[in-house]
Amino acid sequence: MAGGLDPVPAVKNRLPVLRAERGWSQAELAQRLGVSRQTINAIENGRYDPSLPLAFALARVFARPIEGIFEPREPQADGQTTP
């Protein structure tokens, strides 16, 4: 559930799939990016949207365009984003 004080990210991501394809753990990916494992976990769980520099770093690590990793969530009628 994402409501009230809970963070609601505006983008979906394919991070778990891309990471699994390469056989990397969250800690390993975090080390490659110079961030904490918690940050990777929060992005994968849809709790946190990365900054633009981190999104570019992810694109570089996975050798994909940013759109190949992230896509915007569809806005709902009440202005919220779809989960």
Place this chain on the structure above:
Amino acid sequence: MSTPWPSERASRKGLAEFLFAAVTLTAGVVVMRQTLLDYTSPDAMRGVLTGFVALVASGFAAFHIVRRREYPWILGLAAVGLLFYEPIPGAFGGSVFWRLTTAVRDLVLVGAAAYFLRRTMRSADELDRRIQLEALSWSYSLVLVALIVHALAEDVLPPLRGPWVASALLGSWVVAWLAASTRYQR
């Protein structure tokens, strides 16, 4: 099902060491204070030794936390230490030596907390900085509300001491930090 722990920056093992350090710090200060207020008692030496051993044990646990760089627990310990920060003449029977000793003891603890916080903020990644900012905003807001409530009811409440406010700021920051970390890890 095990509950996910919010962050490696403050581990479960660190929590156990923090609790141990906080209890031994409290016990050490209380025993030392009681003993020094009645230093003519035949049990005075035993009291001093007991208090000293408790403070050393607390320092040892704090050293372990520092070595693992789990700075939130150091801030929590500083919050506990500040509660005992009373370098006033009345608390030590007018002894300037113990007054200065108490002042230095707690200033070292708070200084170390500030140093580690600054060092860790520099190395924090973007999510960690966001979490810290959220925690700080909650901490300041809660303490401000508490101060206003105290001002409204100061006729019936005990007088407020500065170190208590500093302790509340640090303590509420640690709690808010853990809560914010948990929200991002669920």
